[in-house]
Amino acid sequence: MNASAITGKTGSATPLALARPGKGGDAAFRLLSWLMGMMVLVLLAVVGWILCHGSRFAIAKFGWQFLVHTNWNPVEGDFGALPFIYGTFVSSFLGLLIALPLSLGTAIYLAELAPGWVRQPAISMIEMLSAIPSVVFGLWGIFVLVPWLQAGPYPALAKYFGFVPFFQGGGYGQCMLSAAVIIAIMILPIITSISREVFRAVPDSQREAAFAMGATRWEVTQLAVLRYSARGIFGAAMLGLGRALGETMAVTMVIGNSDQFSMSLLKPGNTLASGIANEFAETTSEIHRSALFELGLMLLLVTVATHLLARLLIGAAGARRHPGA
Amino acid sequence: MCAGVVIAPLALVLFYLIKAGASSLDPHFFTQLPKPVGEAGGGMANAVVGSLTLLGLGGLVGIPIGVLGGVYLSEFGTRRMKWAVRFAADILSGTPSIVWGIVVYALVVLPMAGYSAYAGGLALGFMMIPIIIRTTEEMLALVPNSYREAAFALGIPHWRIVLNITLKMAGRGVITGILLAAARVAGETAPLLFTAFGNSFWCRRLSEPIAALPLQIYVYAISPYDDWHRQAWAGALVLIMFALALNIGVRVMTRGNAPRLAR
Numbered sequence: 124m125n126a127s128a129i130t131g132k133t134g135s136a137t138p139l140a141l142a143r144p145g146k147g148g149d150a151a152f153r154l155l156s157w158l159m160g161m162m163v164l165v166l167l168a169v170v171g172w173i174l175c176h177g178s179r180f181a182i183a184k185f186g187w188q189f190l191v192h193t194n195w196n197p198v199e200g201d202f203g204a205l206p207f208i209y210g211t212f213v214s215s216f217l218g219l220l221i222a223l224p225l226s227l228g229t230a231i232y233l234a235e236l237a238p239g240w241v242r243q244p245a246i247s248m249i250e251m252l253s254a255i256p257s258v259v260f261g262l263w264g265i266f267v268l269v270p271w272l273q274a275g276p277y278p279a280l281a282k283y284f285g286f287v288p289f290f291q292g293g294g295y296g297q298c299m300l301s302a303a304v305i306i307a308i309m310i311l312p313i314i315t316s317i318s319r320e321v322f323r324a325v326p327d328s329q330r331e332a333a334f335a336m337g338a339t340r341w342e343v344t345q346l347a348v349l350r351y352s353a354r355g356i357f358g359a360a361m362l363g364l365g366r367a368l369g370e371t372m373a374v375t376m377v378i379g380n381s382d383q384f385s386m387s388l389l390k391p392g393n394t395l396a397s398g399i400a401n402e403f404a405e406t407t408s409e410i411h412r413s414a415l416f417e418l419g420l421m422l423l424l425v426t427v428a429t430h431l432l433a434r435l436l437i438g439a440a441g442a443r444r445h446p447g448a
Numbered sequence: 449m450c451a452g453v454v455i456a457p458l459a460l461v462l463f464y465l466i467k468a469g470a471s472s473l474d475p476h477f478f479t480q481l482p483k484p485v486g487e488a489g490g491g492m493a494n495a496v497v498g499s500l501t502l503l504g505l506g507g508l509v510g511i512p513i514g515v516l517g518g519v520y521l522s523e524f525g526t527r528r529m530k531w532a533v534r535f536a537a538d539i540l541s542g543t544p545s546i547v548w549g550i551v552v553y554a555l556v557v558l559p560m561a562g563y564s565a566y567a568g569g570l571a572l573g574f575m576m577i578p579i580i581i582r583t584t585e586e587m588l589a590l591v592p593n594s595y596r597e598a599a600f601a602l603g604i605p606h607w608r609i610v611l612n613i614t615l616k617m618a619g620r621g622v623i624t625g626i627l628l629a630a631a632r633v634a635g636e637t638a639p640l641l642f643t644a645f646g647n648s649f650w651c652r653r654l655s656e657p658i659a660a661l662p663l664q665i666y667v668y669a670i671s672p673y674d675d676w677h678r679q680a681w682a683g684a685l686v687l688i689m690f691a692l693a694l695n696i697g698v699r700v701m702t703r704g705n706a707p708r709l710a711r
Binding site for chain 2 (some may be wrong): 173177252257369
């Protein structure tokens with residue numbers, strides 16, 4: 124636009140004719156990049172549509188009952204998603220419960236206490252942990268974690284806490300609790316690295332003020348750092364939860380894949396994701412596949428909701444970093 | 449102390465991987481097809497090639513959409529459209545991998561009436577898009593505006609500016625994003641379960657089912673055979689090495705990049 128204004132003013136001067144841009148190329152390139160940007164929106168719409176469309180039979184047949192019904196029987200064509208919903212939420216929240224204190228401790232250590240020579244290698248190690256594929260965690264879970272848990276902790280839990288419904292039964296290695304432990308290990312890195320960033324964003328003046336009041340290092344961390352970044356920590360936890368809910372392979376490999384509803388953490392269970400992974404390839408009827416699509420739809424809605432909440436919270440914490448901007 | 453607890457699992461996973469993986473990793477792994485149950489030996493040559501093929505196919509889908517989408521966000525888009533595209537990319541990046549599996553199943557496998565390498569590649573490509581878009585946009589945003597203004601003042605067409613100046617300056621960063629995306633999806637199993645499906649032989653046509661390393665690891669891990677378990681460990685070791693190599697490659701590139709575009 125500017126270029127043509129200049130050429131217009133200088134009239135017939137030949138050298139400037141060279142500078143006249145070919146508008147065709149510009150328009151084409153702009154259109155191309157616009158199309159690619161649009162592709163993202165289209166893709167999102169397609170994902171939503173396919174999941175809704177795929178689950179239309181199950182939605183029509185079971186309605187809201189689908190969410191609270193505990194019977195999942197492909198043979199009789201009767202489907203209720205409660206075992207999967209229960210399994211997903213319990214394993215994810217339990218995983219988060221295990222992972223959160225550990226991650227926060229690590230993040231505090233790395234942000235506040237660690238000497239420089241520990242910090243960098245430790246951060247790289249934790250980043251490496253997040254680069255390990257899910258299926259490898261599953262492999263390790265099957266052959267190392269589950270036998271270990273089955274040998275020691277589980278019999279002890281069943282023996283001493285067997286009166287609590289959550290710890291009844293047992294004898295299985297592949298169960299909900301194993302899934303929760305694997306999930307915890309897998310979401311450690313993301314929670315750690317995000318809460319470390321949140322802690323680092325706490326202004327030094329906060330810490331200095333607390334120190335000046337005579338606070339000990341622990342009190343400083345507690346008052347100046349943790350309180351200040353509570354929102355960001357919550358966001359980090361939500362992001363971890365989002366990962367946990369959608370985690371598929373490692374969970375499928377250690378949870379035992381049972382469609383029977385059971386409160387106990389020491390019995391095999393199933394999650395939304397592991398149910399799909401396990402049954403989708405061998406669906407027997409249209410309604411079975413449709414029910415699995417509906418599981419997928421629920422999974423998508425839940426993960427998207429947690430993901431957005433996390434983004435909102437972390438974004439808000441980040442915005443506080445630059446109050447002027 | 450907490451840090452110790454966090455790093456312990458990583459150390460344990462790596463320890464077992466190297467212990468169990470290295471002992472069963474031999475040259476046959478890369479040259480032979482899987483043997484039937486009961487016969488010792490064999491390898492995962494088809495799965496290694498299959499994984500690379502799927503990554504290539506994924507790149508064909510993910511790289512153009514990702515990079516040009518990033519260009520759109522950084523150079524062209526209107527405010528409202530940019531918000532919408534960013535929002536969509538954000539949601540897509542949070543979409544669980546298994547959901548991609550069933551979406552591509554309905555999109556490709558059902559109409560084509562069969563599992564295929566195309567479907568697997570498409571699933572991986574879809575997963576790469578949000579990652580590449582975000583890094584590309586961030587990298588392009590780091591190119592100082594004065595460069596663009598200088599180029600406009602010379603009367604260079606906008607598309608030449610983007611291709612020859614902006615993208616070129618941000619080139620390393622963009623490639624970093626692509627490598628990161630590749631490393632992320634290379635280990636994915638869930639989206640391949642109902643798309644690429646797996647194959648114990650060579651895949652001769654891309655419209656046939658194709659083997660992939662993570663898929664093979666999964667199938668072998670849940671099988672009851674010791675020999676297959678060993679192969680699974682070996683496969684996991686190879687997969688991790690690949691992911692780590694990509695990650696280290698990324699780190700080297702960003703380090704070299706640091707002086708020009710501060711991170």
